[in-house]
Amino acid sequence: MASGSGESPIWGSARFRQLLADGQVGLALSAVRREMGLSQADLGELLHWDRSHVGRVERGEVDTLFDIRELLRVADVLGVPRAAFLPVLLGTANPWTIEMGCGEGVDDVDRRQFGIAATMTLMGAAAPVTTASGAMLIGTDHVTALRDVTEQLWDHDNRRGGGAITEFALQHLRLARRMLDHGEYGPRTGDALAAATGRLCSCAGWLAHDSGHPEIARWCYTESMLLAEQTGDGEMLAAALGGLTITATDHPRHGREPIRIARRVTELANSVPSPRLKALRLAREAVAHAAIGDHREFTHTMTRVWHELERGFDNPDDPIWLHFVTEAELRVHEARGRKLLGQHTRAADLFRDSIDRAENLPRDEASYRAYFAASLAGLGDSAAAIGAGHGALDLLESQVDSPRLVAELRPVRRAAAGVRGSEAEHFGRRFDALIRAA
Known part of the structure; x- marks a missing residue:
């Protein structure tokens, strides 16, 4: 009707x-x-x-x-x-999951349609049913729905970044927690629901980090770790700790905390037959070593990364959230580590080698361009940094929503403020507009 x-x-x-x-x-x-x-x-x-x-x-x-x-x-x-x-x-x-015509750009429509697909999964046949006592009756279809939503979130992030979907993920996480904490289900369904909720927690943690909310990210990863321990899921524990490594490295609370976490992740990853996962964990551990100035351990750990790469990244069982791990991504980790160690020229060369690769998804290309531009600013090459920064902004204005990557361009913005000319002024206006939007 x-x-x-x-x-x-x-x-x-x-x-x-x-x-x-x-x-x-x-x-x-x-x-x-x-x-x-x-x-x-x-x-x-x-x-x-x-x-x-x-x-x-x-x-x-x-x-x-x-x-x-x-x-x-x-x-x-x-x-x-x-x-x-x-x-x-x-x-x-x-x-924004409700389909309305509001004159958005193509990217906004894409994000909204993503939300429709994920939300209808939960609101269709998988919507929680209540018992006579008012409790939600949870079945395997609800677990499947949570898994589908998490996979869609990862896929969207891999392509577009997490800025536009973070709140959406957190809202679904709240719904998942309500089902887990207040629903009625059997032991097997309960274990599966806890695992699905934990994986959604880990995904939401990364999205929060990408959106510039490290404390929310830390909370999400901690929740995922607790659920991983409760279900005995070592892979999920490794993923949550891996995310926590990034947050602890980028927003440190204690000097050696990232090292302790990263080493534990590497231990857990050793039990998983995935060279891609092991290489990623080692690369993050290497960056954590670089963050405290340990050149020797950084070099040793990166050597282990390349050994894993030589084994090949063709495991068909790798989860979707690992698909972004390529040779270019690992080179970027090395570049980040070398930048932290003060090797700015080497870092810039590695960042440059990672951009404009055919396999790069838009989010990754925006990441690499932002890192490259910031490294040039660190070298004092303001003109080149501004030029590279415009390339990153092209993606951040059109295809990728990531407040984290916008923030990575702050060194370029400072360089532009000290340079006269239309290119520098144009960069400043574009950057400031994205900061206001974020």
Whole structure:
């Protein structure tokens, strides 16, 4: 059933979404009913409710619509897209997962459509069902939905960066925690749900890091570690600790903390038959050594990285989140380490060698260009740094959303401030606009 007017349907309005976000589902339903020209008795007949019950539901006197089964039944009967009720679950009036025509750019539409796909997975057949006691009844379909969402998040991040989807990931993580902490399920489903939640935690941790929120990232990784310990999942523990290594290296609290974490990750990775994973863990350990100025251990660990690369990266069982690990990515890790050790010329050469490779995804290309530009600024070559910085901004303005990478260009912005000329001024305006947007 559709709206009788030629205008946009009521469920596409900001007012409708705000009512749902505020928990006033009955009033939102009432607005749909009135727009469709239905009386309370008409709606009751469609839903097999009596008229008085429809009135109580609309006034919020009963919690009928907070049973997800009833909410989705109402949506289907009225012809309202299920995704339009997403604010009830997410508690926000502006989830970009709802498909609306708002004049966005191509990239915004891509991100929104990503959200639709992931959200409908949760809101379709996999939506939690409540028992008579009010608890959510969790089954294998919910676990599958969480795994699918996590895979979609990783795929989107690998291509576009994490800036636009971080809040989306955290909202789904909150939903996963509610299912884990308050749902009803058997032991096997519980273990699978805990593992799926832990992997989503780890993914959300990286996205938070990429969005410039290290404390949230640390919390997510810690949660993932706890769930990995509870389920005995060594691979998940290694992934969470690996993410924590990045956060601890980029935002250190204690001098040798990144080293301790990275070494533990390397130990765990040794039990996983994936040269790609082992190479990544070793590369991160090498950067952690460089961060405290240990040149000898950095060189030794990078040698082990290249030994793993020689074994080949053709393991078909590697998870999607590992697909970004290529030779270029490992060269960038080496370059970051050499930069930390003060070897700026060598670092710049390695960064330069990693850009413009056919296999680079947009997010990786933006990363490498930003690092390269910042390394040139560190060498004092302001003109070259500004030129390279424009190449990074081209991607960050169009295809990639990563506040972390924008921040990497701060040295170039400082260099541009000290240079006269249109290129420097143009870079400054572009950079400042992205900072404001972030």
